[in-house]
Amino acid sequence: MKRIVVLGGGESGVGAALLAKEKGFEVFLSDAGNLKQDKKDVLSHADIPFEEGGHTEDRVLIADEVVKSPGIPDTAPLIRKLDTLRIPVIDELEFAARFTKGKLLAVTGTNGKTTTVKLFYHILQKANLDVGLAGNVGQSLARQILEGDRDYWVLEVSSFQLDRIYETRFHVAILLNITPDHLDRYNYEFDRYVDSKFRITKSQTEEDHFIYSADSKAVVDELQNRDLKAKQYSFSAMGYQEGLNAWLENEKLIININGELEMSIQELALQGKHNASNGMASGIASRILEIRKEIIRDSLSDFQNVEHRLEHVTTVSGVEYINDSKATNINSTWYALESMQSQTVWIVGGVDKGNDYSELLDLVKDRVKAIIALGKDNSRIHAAFDNVVPVIHDVTDMREAVGLAYRESRKGEAVLLSPACASFDLFESYEDRGNQFKEYVRAL
Template sequence: MVKKETHRKSDQRFLVLLGGGESGVGTAILGKKEGFRVFVSDKGKIADKYKQLLEEYKIDWEEERHSEEKIMEADLVMKSPGIPEDAPLVNRLRGKGIEVISEIEFASRFTNATIVGITGSNGKTTTTKFTYHILKNGGLAVGMAGNVGQSFARQVAETSVDHYVLELSSFQLDGIEDFRPHIAVLLNITPDHLDRYHYNFEEYIASKFRITKNQTEEDYFIYDADDAVIDKWLTNHPIRSRKMPFSLEKELKNGAYIKNDQFVITIDNSQITMPTSNLTLEGKHNAKNAMAAATVAQLLKIRKATIRESMGSFQGVEHRLEKVLKINNVQYINDSKATNVNATYYALESMESETVWIVGGVDKGNDYAELLPLVNEKVKAIICLGVNNEPILNAFGNCVDLIVETRSMEEAVKQAYQFAEKGDTVLLSPACASFDLFENYEDRGRKFKDAVRNL
């Protein structure tokens, strides 16, 4: 891979950060290091830990307002992924010819490390952590960032590694210009965040495919060959990078598939096989995540023995099909990270016993129809956990005999305890965002685990 030249230090160009969270403050630190004059502006409150960092690095900041006159003097603006692309302030900045980019774009301009970028509607965190786990075990100097851990920008500012594994959301990809991962991974595409994309699924698909925007013939694109949405897009929009598909349904000349209970990964004339039983994670979706991670590792020349060992030692991700406790022979599973229908589909698909399902939250325009066959087959009771449970009641009211509404995690878990019998599973897999009753999906997952432990 031909390395690009990093940008030279700025002659006191003015960098403005919209948003004082992890990505904003990380970018501020990197900007300061690279010689920019830096200003952080947040319309809300900035957390104390970030204020301390800004003070420590002597970075100018404001909270609970945007001083527009000052912001409009910027040479370059990095906006937080949470701020929509068409926010009025962003439109005014662009109207004035000021470049507005994402943290991922900014940080990538100041590193020569090889970048592995991982996106998809579901499985990003698991696959990112899995890939990092294998590469680290393989002895590479590797960092992990994006939507997990410390921001990419801060890591570029404070550490020196040869490789980065980045978990990338569509929001982060919307703000790229020159960002070019050597290896891009697209796990799947299902409707999500459509409120951000004018309820236009095609816009959301295009956003995910931005990960390939700057790739060349020297780069690689790993993707799910079973995903009809991805397949259709690739038919109509050729990409330049080398395609490395993975599949559960077909054998592939180049790429990864499963045959006779063996993972088979072929890259040109190099092949690795390993028993699927090696994998500690359960479910078809995790088999796909594992194939994607192992393909990255093989492309980066990690030893086959290390890949095999890492498959067996990776323990998964908190809040993603996380086994909490078994009480009276009932297994309690925390899948709070399932914030959309497709993630919950994977969770229900992997259930092997009668299931009491805790579901609900902020509905992002969900279509629950694809869950109906699984609910009919596996779910004995539904516990709604949200401020507005009407969409769930309407979708599943005729499917199960037991369906109740709750307004707190403690109440939901107590109801689940009442409904569950020996051999059953209680599954928190909300299919919705968490912001009606919780701070975020982590808070929701922790409260579930606390409530289960308090039974």
């Protein structure tokens, strides 16, 4: 009997363990940290042995195959040992994909993945296709396949997941953009990060489809070095150019595949050029699947935004409060500030991943009237903006941040939580950070 060892007891790990058990494998799950009680209950109920608080190497190194949590870096000593012993180490998506007959539709990119995935899923649901949503969002693919296979799976795929995907074939692959992020996982080499993102095309054939942004220099440059087998499609928010399949022109979004779909950008449920790009990517993918233009148009008009991504919370005394807690890097926050139409009090800060704030200077000069720096160490924020923004407050809890933002804002302005940083100095997660923001805003 084949021995499967699962490293990491989060959503993807537990899902992989359950699927492996169902398929008749000998399974063992090991987590270096503490497992949540609900995960332990699920594993115990399924009669899957597990350990927490550390890895017992003797039990891990006898595996025929290891399914690794994407959060565990390839440089971890145990992963290096497994690689040296040539024991296959794969991602949960790679394992789960073996057990579906459905077509895999994958989205990656530094920013916009979650919005695009949910928008694409929304369109396919509206078209009454048998479709599931998995990957880096919601329940794991493995657990959902266990509950029932689908004809189509829309997957959000991170670079960490792609690093351990070798044979999985994506019928449609969308690459939204590539900008520097998570470089600590790639030895601070941008080329390695780019290569990781392009792994989404690795097993594609002539019958598959690759959609990319013509606005992303890193993507366009890398395409010159690659001979991809899949059919290629591109989109741009910068206007028409030859060869594009979707573009913005004269305040209109145009998708040209099997006939032209045209709609005013004012009709889009999600505003801002970045969201128009997300709409074009999902629209192209939907036309490839022969979804009717009317369904795509309706879906782009009535889509409800992702929580914690430019989420309108409420308006208090004429001031709009916007929760963009999911913006954990500079590029995401650039998009948020670019979409602001009024003077803004900006709540920023957290665990800085080596941010270059200079990219935001022009937008900050133009749109930000005050900064609330929310973090244990705000020195880099001060270095970047002390001479740019007249008011900068330092805070270490969300209640104080919201209170100060309320006092600094006036009718017709906005308060934007878009941290450009990870959340782990003061919060459990970006969701916790966003939820606290919403709680204190609604209490004003």
